[in-house]
Amino acid sequence: IAGQERFSNLTRSYYKDAFGCLVVGDLEADSIKQDIQLWKTDIDAKVLFPETTDKIPCVLLCNKIDKPHAKERFTSQLKQDLGMFNFDGIFGTSAATGENLIESLELLCKKIIEKLEQKPAQ
Numbered sequence: 001i002a003g004q005e006r007f008s009n010l011t012r013s014y015y016k017d018a019f020g021c022l023v024v025g026d027l028e029a030d031s032i033k034q035d036i037q038l039w040k041t042d043i044d045a046k047v048l049f050p051e052t053t054d055k056i057p058c059v060l061l062c063n064k065i066d067k068p069h070a071k072e073r074f075t076s077q078l079k080q081d082l083g084m085f086n087f088d089g090i091f092g093t094s095a096a097t098g099e100n101l102i103e104s105l106e107l108l109c110k111k112i113i114e115k116l117e118q119k120p121a122q
Contacts, residue, residue, distance in 0.1 A: 011042055011046060012046050015043065015046055015047045017050060018047055018056055019049065019050065019056060019057075019112045019115070019116075020056055020057045020058070020059075020108045020109075020111065020112045021043055021047070021056055021057070021058040021059070021108075022058075022059055022060075022061055022104070022105075022108060023036060023039045023040060023043070023058060023059070023060050023061070023087070024060075024061045024063050024093075025060065025061070025062050025063065025082075026063055026064060027062050027063060027064045027065065027067070027069075027070035027071075027073050027074055027092070028064050028067065028069065028070050028073075032062070032073075032078075033078075033081060033082065036060065036082060036085060037085060040058065040060075040085040040086075040087070041085075043055075043056070043058060049115050051119060052115075052119060054115065056115075057088045057108055057111030057112055057114075057115060058087050058088055059087060059088055059089045059090075059091065059104050059107055059108045059111075060082060060085070060087040060089070060090045060091070061091055061093040061100075061101075061104055062074055062078075062082075062090065062091065062092050062093065063093050063094065063095055064094060064095075064096075065092035065093055065094045065099055065100070066094035066096050066097045066099060071092070074092040088107065088108070088111045089104060089107045089108075089111075091103060091104040091107075
């Protein structure tokens with residue numbers, strides 16, 4: 001689906017049975033804040049942790065941190081602006097170099113495990 005608005009009607013089936021979420025934003029895109037807001041709002045509206053009324057854990061990856069211009073954009077102000085969307089973590093990442101990918105996935109897995117441990121036994 002990767003940010004394509006034309007696929008927005010497919011998101012509910014795409015999210016089905018999700019336990020967690022990674023939202024990836026392109027630090028080189030001028031619309032990064034708006035894109036992230038659209039995705040996070042959609043996720044929060046359509047996805048609950050299985051068998052609960054809780055939102056799923058969601059981690060934001062601000063990608064292309066390996067590129068100088070993108071790295072300059074990943075400032076404390078941008079992180080603060082993106083923080084209003086209530087992500088469980090925000091990371092500057094690089095798909096090219098692997099920077100912060102393991103750390104972000106570890107955090108997401110930790111948050112999912114915490115949610116699973118909170119669920120009442122059936």
